[in-house]
Amino acid sequence: MNLNTSKMAILVIAFLAGGPLQAEESLAIRNCTWCHGSSAQGLSTAPRLAGQRDQYIQNQLLSFSEHLRDNPLSQQYMWPATAHLSPQAAHDLSAYFSALPPVPANDGDPELAAAGRAIYDEGIADSDVSACVVCHGPNAEGVRGIPRLGGLSYPYLKRRLEQWGEGFHAAAAPMPQIAGRLSPNQIDALASYLSFIGYESLE
Amino acid sequence: MKVTSLRLAFQTALLAVCFAATGRADAADMSQQAQQGLQGKLEYCKTCHGLSGEGYRGYYPMPRLAGQQPEYLENQLQAFIRRSRTNPVMSNVAHGLTPSMVAALAANLRDLNPNPYGGAPRDSLALGKTIFEQGLPESNVPACSACHGPDAKGKAEIPRLAGQLYWYTVKSLTNWSRERGQGSLKDTSAIMVPTTHNLTQAQISALAAYVSYLK
Numbered sequence: 001m002n003l004n005t006s007k008m009a010i011l012v013i014a015f016l017a018g019g020p021l022q023a024e025e026s027l028a029i030r031n032c033t034w035c036h037g038s039s040a041q042g043l044s045t046a047p048r049l050a051g052q053r054d055q056y057i058q059n060q061l062l063s064f065s066e067h068l069r070d071n072p073l074s075q076q077y078m079w080p081a082t083a084h085l086s087p088q089a090a091h092d093l094s095a096y097f098s099a100l101p102p103v104p105a106n107d108g109d110p111e112l113a114a115a116g117r118a119i120y121d122e123g124i125a126d127s128d129v130s131a132c133v134v135c136h137g138p139n140a141e142g143v144r145g146i147p148r149l150g151g152l153s154y155p156y157l158k159r160r161l162e163q164w165g166e167g168f169h170a171a172a173a174p175m176p177q178i179a180g181r182l183s184p185n186q187i188d189a190l191a192s193y194l195s196f197i198g199y200e201s202l203e
Numbered sequence: 204m205k206v207t208s209l210r211l212a213f214q215t216a217l218l219a220v221c222f223a224a225t226g227r228a229d230a231a232d233m234s235q236q237a238q239q240g241l242q243g244k245l246e247y248c249k250t251c252h253g254l255s256g257e258g259y260r261g262y263y264p265m266p267r268l269a270g271q272q273p274e275y276l277e278n279q280l281q282a283f284i285r286r287s288r289t290n291p292v293m294s295n296v297a298h299g300l301t302p303s304m305v306a307a308l309a310a311n312l313r314d315l316n317p318n319p320y321g322g323a324p325r326d327s328l329a330l331g332k333t334i335f336e337q338g339l340p341e342s343n344v345p346a347c348s349a350c351h352g353p354d355a356k357g358k359a360e361i362p363r364l365a366g367q368l369y370w371y372t373v374k375s376l377t378n379w380s381r382e383r384g385q386g387s388l389k390d391t392s393a394i395m396v397p398t399t400h401n402l403t404q405a406q407i408s409a410l411a412a413y414v415s416y417l418k
Contacts (some may be wrong), residue, residue: 023378042394121291122291122292122295123292123296124296125295125296125298125299128243128244128247128249129248130250130251131292133262133292134261134262134263134265134292135252135259135261135263136260136261136262137262138262140264142260143262144260146261146262167336173254174249174250174254174259177246177249177250177254178250181247198351
């Protein structure tokens with residue numbers, strides 16, 4: 001899919017899926033949700049923002065506007081989207097999206113979930129794979145500038161982990177060092193497991 | 204602290220050190236292949252313990268390893284393997300390490316000297332300094348400097364505390380008897396038990412903040 005058709009596709013889907021725009025959603029928020037989906041639950045290539053950690057969202061918005069997060073889709077979509085975002089607007093949008101309840105994508109391969117969970121909780125010391133739990137938390141809930149991973153979509157998680165191994169977003173220490181050691185099968189398993197994790201509350 | 208219990212504690216400390224030292228190989232005669240293996244492992248440790256070994260505040264705190272006393276570090280890795288120190292993640296990490304790898308990692312980490320991680324509250328640094336240097340005689344807390352050294356750099360099986368992550372030190376001192384010295388075998392962790400029992404949460408916080416800023 002080239003850039004133009006995928007943009008069109010996003011536009012059309014956003015239009016169809018959004019229905020009548022919620023009255024309380026301000027224009028500033030709609031500027032983001034027409035890509036990130038209604039209630040910011042994620043849509044097509046744009047990840048879920050609902051329930052993401054406030055501090056993490058703020059850090060990412062800064063890393064887009066400073067062009068440190070240079071993944072191909074970040075360049076195409078998020079560099080323009082943050083080019084004129086004031087610090088106050090970034091602060092307010094992060095607070096708003098982080099407080100929305102997240103819905104899990106549930107789109108990984110269920111047969112790989114157990115293998116993914118084992119890597120998440122224990123790591124694989126013999127091949128120098130770090131356990132994710134020490135930073136992302138026992139329920140993949142994240143904390144401060146460390147993102148919530150539970151329920152993000154399988155393709156998004158997979159793409160992020162692969163792209164660190166390809167050298168993108170090198171400033172996101174320590175993830176480039178960690179993801180660069182994962183095999184394609186391990187990435188598949190982790191992204192599958194994480195896509196199924198849901199939350200009853202935001203804590 | 205009573206002299207007899209101190210002596211006993213140091214005897215067990217000595218034992219543990221001898222135990223750790225038996226497998227030590229000379230880092231100098233490592234083959235090139237072993238050197239590469241060492242660098243790879245070192246990078247692995249740093250994914251969690253900070254890219255310069257300065258420690259990292261994840262969901263759980265990962266302690267600073269930079270500048271740590273090699274004997275202390277080797278003792279802890281042994282304790283994780285024996286599970287006398289409980290931490291599932293570090294048990295897995297420590298399990299596959301050969302004694303010569305452990306010795307080489309410890310020697311490398313000792314020579315790192317990054318700035319402290321920082322971030323600790325600054326409101327009770329003075330109290331922390333006083334307890335560190337003088338102890339709290341009325342509540343049976345010894346001066347930490349007596350063992351950990353006036354600059355908190357430690358010695359042999361006594362760890363360096365200088366620059367250690369605030370949140371890690373708070374957790375260590377708060378949970379001491381639940382996380383260390385588990386099982387029947389007595390080890391060096393016994394030395395710290397009375398001290399950790401006699402400190403209040405506010406005193407622990409003050410001490411952890413004070414040492415976290417020492418270079």
